[in-house]
Amino acid sequence: MIRLLVVDDSALMRKVLGGIFAAEGDFALAFARDGLEALDLLPRFEPDVVTLDVTMPGLDGLACLDRIMLARPCPVVMLSSLTGDGAEASLDALARGAVDVLEKPAGAVSLAIDRFAPVLVQTVRAASRAKPRTAHGLAARLRARHAGLVPPPGPRPAPRATEPGPDQGPSAVPALPLEAADGLVLVGTSTGGPPALTALLGALPASFPWPIVVAQHMPATFTGPLARRLDGLCALTVQEVTAPVPLAPGRVYVGRGDADVIVVRRPGGLMAAPAPARAEDPWHPSVDRLVESALGLVPPQRLVGVLMTGMGRDGARTMADLRARGGRTIAEAEATAVVWGMPGELVRAGGASVIAPLDSIAAELTAFVA
Incomplete structure (x- = not known):
């Protein structure tokens, strides 16, 4: 029971x-x-x-x-x-x-x-069956709040003023030509994902050379605030994909919830774009669909897939295929995953190039793209 x-x-x-x-x-x-x-x-x-x-x-x-x-x-x-x-x-x-x-x-x-x-x-x-994560420094923070020394947490800082605003549109960022692209990182996560994304993206420098596209299972109401929060916590620029947007180094693209995010090619280069959710995929944004779209446009050797905590098996099949075709994949280790469903399925399928604890994934990823 x-x-x-x-x-x-x-x-x-x-x-x-x-x-x-x-x-x-x-x-x-x-x-x-x-x-x-x-x-x-x-x-x-x-x-x-x-x-x-x-x-x-x-x-x-x-x-x-x-x-x-x-x-x-x-x-x-x-x-x-x-x-x-x-x-x-x-x-x-x-x-x-x-x-x-x-x-x-x-x-x-x-x-x-x-x-x-x-x-x-x-x-x-x-x-x-999950492993709950206690926030770092929780006891000290509660003591300080009780003493009136710090206010309760509120909304995170707004996006930096140097980012393209909604009125600037995708053309504010140069497109990444397919032939000039060093590569592309595809990240999938679900249950326990937002703290895992904070740990991964927060450990990467602003100079990280490849664009990163994220499929995080989450309702549409939450993905915008998640992207803004990550943007305030990370050196990389993070944005939600609500319309086709050019892929550029040093940027992270979070798929809008209740829909899918895919990689498309336009005359100017590669773009991340929203797509209506497919009925055959139970979770959205679908990691499998994201990886499938990238494999259709980018050589597997220039793709890295990262599959982190989450229930189910979304992403395991396509990331195993990515590795079989010459790409590289990282699965979060069971010891740190809140739910070792998605990364566990990738490991069991023999599709993980590397199995790494959460605090080592950024270093593994950096080594892959170096």
């Missing part, structure tokens, strides 16, 4: 979530109406995983998450609204150690439940 603690201030949502998991037959359930009640239940119920509403009165989801990670670290799945504030809070939660974030059904919950329930159950099952 999976011991699940459901924390939500809405009686309707507690009832809906309880019904979803009770129907599965292998969940032992407990419920809390707010963060304080959840903390009281934590040592008595000893959950394997917690679903935690982001927005609650009193002790909100972020503050409750901090205390869970101090008192009894366990996998936490955050349930967030679709608002911009909810997206920023969700990214804060992932940085503080939450395993994943899901959108709460909006409007008529009963109409969205058929779509929401399977994703929720699959995510919580994966989270129950």
Whole structure:
């Protein structure tokens, strides 16, 4: 049995979530109406995983998450609204150690439940086997915040003024001619991905010579704030792909959620472009589709695939093919992956050139492109 603690201030949502998991037959359930009640239940119920509403009165989801990670670290799945504030809070939660974030059904919950329930159950099952990451320096930060020395985290800095703004369009960056391109890095990740992307991209210099295209499984509401946050934390320039944009060295292109991101060729050179999600791919942006598109345009020897933490097998098949055709691939090691699903499938398929812990992937990647 999976011991699940459901924390939500809405009686309707507690009832809906309880019904979803009770129907599965292998969940032992407990419920809390707010963060304080959840903390009281934590040592008595000893959950394997917690679903935690982001927005609650009193002790909100972020503050409750901090205390869970101090008192009894366990996998936490955050349930967030679709608002911009909810997206920023969700990214804060992932940085503080939450395993994943899901959108709460909006409007008529009963109409969205058929779509929401399977994703929720699959995510919580994966989270129950995940390794929660406690944010570095959490205890000291909480002590300082309690003493009034630092404010709670807010939205990350806005993109640098030197970046092309929305009104400048893709033409502000020169296209990368196919014949002149040194190469291209393709990154795939899912559950636990935003902190992994922060660790990888934050360790790369602004002079990194190859463009990087990222397929991170995530709703569209979250990928824009994720790209802006990564841009503020990394030396590289990071942007969300909402329209075709030329590929250029020193830049990272994050696929928009609920759609796919692909590599295309235009008269001026290679570009990253959004594409409608394919029905046959269960997760989006699809890593498999990204790799397939790049293999159709760039010699495999000039491609590097990086597959990091995430449930499922997206990216394993195509990155194994990439390696078989002469390209290079890096799989995150099981010891550091929150969920060793996607990289584990790549390793089992014999498709990993290198298996590396998270804090070594940037060095491996730099060695590959040197």
